[in-house]
Amino acid sequence: MGQSTPIGSNTILIVEDEALLRFDMIEFFEDRGWRVYEAERAEQAIALLDRHQNIRVVLTDVQMPGSMDGLKLAHYVRERFPPTLLFVVSGHAPLSANALPARATFIPKPFDLHHVLRQIERSPVG
Amino acid sequence: MTTGTRSHPGTGPTSLTAGKGWWSRSAALRRTSGAQSVLERIRAVVVAARPSAAVRYGLAAFIIVGIALLRSFLFASFPGFFLFTPAIVVIALVLGGGAGLLANLLATVCVGFVFLDIEPVGTLSPAQWAVTTLFAATNLGLTGLVVALRIALVAADTSQASLSRSVVATVEREAFLTSVLASSTDCIKVLDLDGKLTFMSEGGQRVMEVSDFNAVEGCPWPDFWTSSGHAEAVAALAGAREGRSSDFVGRASTMQGTPKWWHVAVSPIRGADGRPDRILSVSRDITALRESEARAEVNAERVRLALAAGAIIGTWFWDIPSDRFTVDEAFATNFGLDPALGREGIPLAQIVETVHPDDQAKLAAAIAEAIERGGRYAHQYRVRRRDGQYYWLEANGRVDLAPDGRPLSFPGVLLDIEERRAAEENMRLLNGELAHRLKNVLAVVQSVTRQTLRNASDVQTASENLSARLVALGAATDVLTNASWRSADLKELVERALAPHGQLGQRILLDGPSVTLQPQVAVSLVLALHELATNAAKYGALSNDAGTVAVDWRVDGEGPEARFHLTWQERGGPPVQAPTRRGFGSTLIERSLKSYFGGTAVTEFQPEGLVFTLDARMGDAALGNGKKA
Numbered sequence: 001m002g003q004s005t006p007i008g009s010n011t012i013l014i015v016e017d018e019a020l021l022r023f024d025m026i027e028f029f030e031d032r033g034w035r036v037y038e039a040e041r042a043e044q045a046i047a048l049l050d051r052h053q054n055i056r057v058v059l060t061d062v063q064m065p066g067s068m069d070g071l072k073l074a075h076y077v078r079e080r081f082p083p084t085l086l087f088v089v090s091g092h093a094p095l096s097a098n099a100l101p102a103r104a105t106f107i108p109k110p111f112d113l114h115h116v117l118r119q120i121e122r123s124p125v126g
Numbered sequence: 127m128t129t130g131t132r133s134h135p136g137t138g139p140t141s142l143t144a145g146k147g148w149w150s151r152s153a154a155l156r157r158t159s160g161a162q163s164v165l166e167r168i169r170a171v172v173v174a175a176r177p178s179a180a181v182r183y184g185l186a187a188f189i190i191v192g193i194a195l196l197r198s199f200l201f202a203s204f205p206g207f208f209l210f211t212p213a214i215v216v217i218a219l220v221l222g223g224g225a226g227l228l229a230n231l232l233a234t235v236c237v238g239f240v241f242l243d244i245e246p247v248g249t250l251s252p253a254q255w256a257v258t259t260l261f262a263a264t265n266l267g268l269t270g271l272v273v274a275l276r277i278a279l280v281a282a283d284t285s286q287a288s289l290s291r292s293v294v295a296t297v298e299r300e301a302f303l304t305s306v307l308a309s310s311t312d313c314i315k316v317l318d319l320d321g322k323l324t325f326m327s328e329g330g331q332r333v334m335e336v337s338d339f340n341a342v343e344g345c346p347w348p349d350f351w352t353s354s355g356h357a358e359a360v361a362a363l364a365g366a367r368e369g370r371s372s373d374f375v376g377r378a379s380t381m382q383g384t385p386k387w388w389h390v391a392v393s394p395i396r397g398a399d400g401r402p403d404r405i406l407s408v409s410r411d412i413t414a415l416r417e418s419e420a421r422a423e424v425n426a427e428r429v430r431l432a433l434a435a436g437a438i439i440g441t442w443f444w445d446i447p448s449d450r451f452t453v454d455e456a457f458a459t460n461f462g463l464d465p466a467l468g469r470e471g472i473p474l475a476q477i478v479e480t481v482h483p484d485d486q487a488k489l490a491a492a493i494a495e496a497i498e499r500g501g502r503y504a505h506q507y508r509v510r511r512r513d514g515q516y517y518w519l520e521a522n523g524r525v526d527l528a529p530d531g532r533p534l535s536f537p538g539v540l541l542d543i544e545e546r547r548a549a550e551e552n553m554r555l556l557n558g559e560l561a562h563r564l565k566n567v568l569a570v571v572q573s574v575t576r577q578t579l580r581n582a583s584d585v586q587t588a589s590e591n592l593s594a595r596l597v598a599l600g601a602a603t604d605v606l607t608n609a610s611w612r613s614a615d616l617k618e619l620v621e622r623a624l625a626p627h628g629q630l631g632q633r634i635l636l637d638g639p640s641v642t643l644q645p646q647v648a649v650s651l652v653l654a655l656h657e658l659a660t661n662a663a664k665y666g667a668l669s670n671d672a673g674t675v676a677v678d679w680r681v682d683g684e685g686p687e688a689r690f691h692l693t694w695q696e697r698g699g700p701p702v703q704a705p706t707r708r709g710f711g712s713t714l715i716e717r718s719l720k721s722y723f724g725g726t727a728v729t730e731f732q733p734e735g736l737v738f739t740l741d742a743r744m745g746d747a748a749l750g751n752g753k754k755a
Contacts, residue, residue, distance in 0.1 A: 018566070018646065019721035020653075023713065024573030027580065040721065091565035093558070110569035 686745025696735030
């Protein structure tokens with residue numbers, strides 16, 4: 001950690017309070033050569049984003065403990081770090097486009113990590 | 127009449143007997159003959175209606191003149207006073223005092239003329255004057271006596287006739303009253319002041335099923351009453367003795383033993399001095415009435431129970447032709463309406479006003495449709511209740527149509543469906559929550575599967591490990607489902623997780639207090655315990671016949687800052703070796719528990735056996751720590 005990677009690098013922040021799911025996602029991306037940051041809650045995620053400006057993708061669960069849920073975090077990220085690729089995950093019914101920040105992708109639980117990875121790879125760098 | 131005579135008390139029989147006696151005497155008179163008959167005829171002639179004055183006076187003059195002529199032919203030499211006297215008496219008796227006086231005058235004149243022919247001829251001597259005057263005075267006296275007799279006879283006849291008329295009227299009234307008493311279905315009784323029966327009407331004997339009045343005559347009337355009726359009867363008698371009328375309802379059996387309900391009115395019968403001297407008791411058989419009242423009451427009670435038991439707010443009845451809308455008390459109370467107005471009829475506008483503005487149009491359409499179609503009607507809408515809040519209710523009714531299709535009536539009930547709607551809403555939320563949890567569980571299964579496959583050396587191992595882990599997940603799910611996914615009891619959780627590994631209580635020993643865990647913490651702990659047990663069975667204390675595992679937990683302190691300790695300690699297993707490769711199992715045990723419990727999780731490979739210790743804040747592991755449920 002701490003090493004500087006230019007924008008466009010394969011760096012992802014996974015925000016998920018459910019450890020079993022988080023470990024799986026971390027391993028999935030690490031196995032594919034990604035640099036992975038993990039957070040259990042929004043506050044940790046913001047601290048990591050502030051510290052590591054090179055994070056290109058943020059994948060966050062909506063339901064999380066704490067004052068800020070995943071949706072609020074997504075809006076915060078879009079505002080503070082506009083180029084970031086955003087994936088919002090939830091086990092609840094699909095969120096409306098209005099509720100999501102611009103250029104964010106909603107992913108219903110459970111989901112296929114390979115599919116998410118392909119979406120990331122298709123996205124224009126930046 | 128026979129019965130009436132026999133059983134009628136007091137004056138009745140006496141007066142009837144008197145009547146009979148009079149008729150007997152009349153009959154006797156009619157049958158008598160001879161002298162009495164002549165006298166009777168004379169009396170009849172005397173009291174008979176007299177002819178007119180002209181006839182009476184003419185007849186008197188005619189008789190006197192006739193006698194005078196008769197005397198002059200037959201007894202010319204003889205003054206013949208005696209001939210006139212009987213005629214005057216008869217005339218006065220038959221034709222009246224006036225005719226008697228005229229006859230007397232004429233007879234005196236005739237006697238005077240007779241004396242004119244006797245010495246001294248042409249005039250009357252003093253002696254002749256005296257005789258004539260004496261004759262006139264005598265006849266005058268006789269006439270007076272006869273007139274007095276006649277007046278007495280007429281008066282007697284008049285009073286006898288009126289007596290006869292009043293007796294007839296009395297008999298008729300007696301017969302009328304007797305027939306009224308006999309035909310009344312009330313049991314009319316007369317009691318003496320001691321309350322003993324002296325009379326019972328014929329109809330009363332029928333309803334009381336009395337075959338022989340003599341059997342009950344003189345019996346104390348209150349004794350006919352059972353239970354509370356006896357006291358009421360005694361009180362009513364006491365009241366009647368003091369001049370008060372009263373009534374009561376009581377139970378008494380007829381003489382044949384038929385139990386009946388009676389309404390009894392007891393009142394004093396006053397004697398000539400105005401004081402009660404007998405008591406009248408009128409009992410009416412109200413058994414049928416009471417039974418129908420009781421049936422109606424039972425039905426009403428059933429309806430009340432049904433209305434009170436269910437979620438029924440109230441009932442209404444809409445008489446459509448008269449447009450009269452009535453509601454019961456519960457309806458009126460619930461909507462803050464005047465119950466009296468509810469019984470008489472409430473303007474429909476006042477009812478509609480309580481309906482939620484958004485629901486009024488739909489309600490009007492539903493009512494119009496039901497009235498048009500007839501038959502059942504059910505509609506849900508919101509209504510403002512007394513507290514000013516709107517509540518959901520369902521109106522459930524029926525429109526009755528006349529044969530020609532005109533709507534007649536529209537009765538119905540209002541059902542409180544707040545709870546039902548709340549339950550439906552709750553169910554909807556629960557379904558959503560369940561779907562969410564199901565997806566979470568699938569996500570967990572997905573990640574467990576992927577990590578199992580990732581770390582498996584071969585497909586066979588992967589399959590076995592995955593199956594065992596899914597069984598452990600299932601055990602956690604069982605515990606969570608029983609607690610509706612809100613919490614899980616640690617002891618039950620540990621038992622479920624370790625049961626598939628066997629020897630619970632023999633080689634796996636559990637000890638710890640009751641602790642309630644968060645659902646997610648529970649799932650991870652079950653998986654961790656499963657991994658530990660699997661590991662022990664493969665390489666540790668459960669891999670031989672002698673080893674044991676002690677699982678102990680405790681809570682130090684109180685509140686969220688209390689510490690939760692859990693220890694897994696293996697003993698008596700084969701020599702311990704730290705594994706060369708750390709797979710999913712150990713990763714899960716340490717990392718996930720650290721994450722979920724927010725504390726430390728350490729696995730130590732001590733010489734006597736593997737020791738796993740978990741140390742966490744109670745607030746992070748147990749309920750109420752802010753972890754999402």
